[in-house]
Amino acid sequence: xxxxxxxxxxxxxxxxxxxxxxxxxxxxxxxxxxxxxxxxxxxxxxxxxxxxxxxxxxxxxxxxxxxxxxxxxxxxxxxxxxxxxxxxxxxxxxxxxxxxxxxxxxxxxxxxxxxxxxxxxxxxxxxxxxxxxxxxxxxxxxxxxxxxxxxxxxxxxxxxxxxxxxxxxxxxxxxxxxxxxxxxxxxxxxxxxxxxxxxxxxxxxxxxxxxxxxxxxxxxxxxxxxxxxxxxxxxxxxxxxxxxxxxxxxxxxxxxxxxxxxxxxxxxxxxxxxxxxxxxxxxxxxxxxxx
Numbered sequence: 043x044x045x046x047x048x049x050x051x052x053x054x055x056x057x058x059x060x061x062x063x064x065x066x067x068x069x070x071x072x073x074x075x076x077x078x079x080x081x082x083x084x085x086x087x088x089x090x091x092x093x094x095x096x097x098x099x100x101x102x103x104x105x106x107x108x109x110x111x112x113x114x115x116x117x118x119x120x121x122x123x124x125x126x127x128x129x130x131x132x133x134x135x136x137x138x139x140x141x142x143x144x145x146x147x148x149x150x151x152x153x154x155x156x157x158x159x160x161x162x163x164x165x166x167x168x169x170x171x172x173x174x175x176x177x178x179x180x181x182x183x184x185x186x187x188x189x190x191x192x193x194x195x196x197x198x199x200x201x202x203x204x205x206x207x208x209x210x211x212x213x214x215x216x217x218x219x220x221x222x223x224x225x226x227x228x229x230x231x232x233x234x235x236x237x238x239x240x241x242x243x244x245x246x247x248x249x250x251x252x253x254x255x256x257x258x259x260x261x262x263x264x265x266x267x268x269x270x271x272x273x274x275x276x277x278x279x280x281x282x283x284x285x286x287x288x289x290x291x292x293x294x295x296x297x298x299x300x301x302x303x304x305x306x307x308x309x310x311x312x313x314x315x316x317x318x319x320x321x322x323x324x325x326x327x328x329x330x331x332x333x
Contacts, residue, residue: 076162083158084171087151096143101136104129123204127197134194138186143178145250151175152251176256180245187237188291195234195290202229231278233290233298239274240287243267247285 073081087093108114108129118125152175159168174181187195206229209220222230246253246267254264274283 073167076159076165076167080159080162080165080168083154086154086158090147090150092143092147096141096147098136098140101133101140104132121204123197123201126200127194131194131197134185134196137182142182145179148175148178149251173256176251176253177245179250180242183241184238187234187241189232189234190291190294192291195238198232198234199238202232227278228295231282232295233288233293236278236282237287237290240283240285243271243283244285244287 073084076084108118118129152172155168155172155175159165162168163172185194185196189195189198203218203222206218206221206225209217209224211220213220213223246257249255254267257267258264271283
């Protein structure tokens with residue numbers, strides 16, 4: 043793993059578009075290809091009364107045209123800040139209006155998949171279902187966070203990251219990763235991102251649903267997660283990862299102490315960038331030799 047997660051996500055999203063297109067266009071065929079025990083497990087999940095309470099199927103229907111068109115997601119990624127919110131905004135509205143699935147219900151669904159679908163673990167439907175169920179809790183929380191303006195945090199972050207200036211020189215990729223490395227902390231270390239990052243790492247630290255092991259199976263080892271924490275600590279301050287999610291909708295970003303490490307690393311942007319670059323160079327070398 044010689045590149046950081048941000049770059050990988052772009053290519054993963056593009057590849058996933060083809061996968062989701064197959065699922066959306068041929069769901070019956072794919073389900074029929076599953077073993078009888080796996081089909082029974084999926085039926086038991088859907089038959090649970092809680093499923094239709096916390097999984098708003100009507101809210102997901104606007105995604106069907108996107109999933110059935112293999113060119114849709116790559117086109118959206120050409121200008122994500124402009125193209126993604128109109129499509130996913132209504133979907134988020136529906137998901138966040140529904141009650142959150144219980145931890146017990148999620149655990150039961152994951153157990154049903156693991157017990158009944160062992161022979162089908164390479165089937166694309168089971169791969170997607172396992173990933174979604176495993177990370178349901180942080181995913182649902184993340185997409186439902188809103189900022190002070192009552193806009194979804196995911197869209198705020200997307201807008202800020204895509205608007206970052208180009209890096210002065212190439213360090214890792216000459217693009218998004220380097221832009222983040224050179225960015226002023228106030229553009230990255232926002233109340234929204236604190237909520238998102240702590241939600242994700244709290245979930246991983248608890249290793250809920252064996253999430254760390256699952257990430258390892260996907261090629262994301264624990265050391266990679268530690269490198270990510272190190273980058274965030276240098277960029278935003280160690281206190282940024284204090285486990286406190288906070289309430290971004292009640293926090294004015296102009297009053298938010300985004301660089302809590304100033305006393306340690308210095309208050310100047312240059313000092314912060316230097317520390318971030320030093321860390322990223324070290325992380326890059328580690329990724330080269332270890333992966």
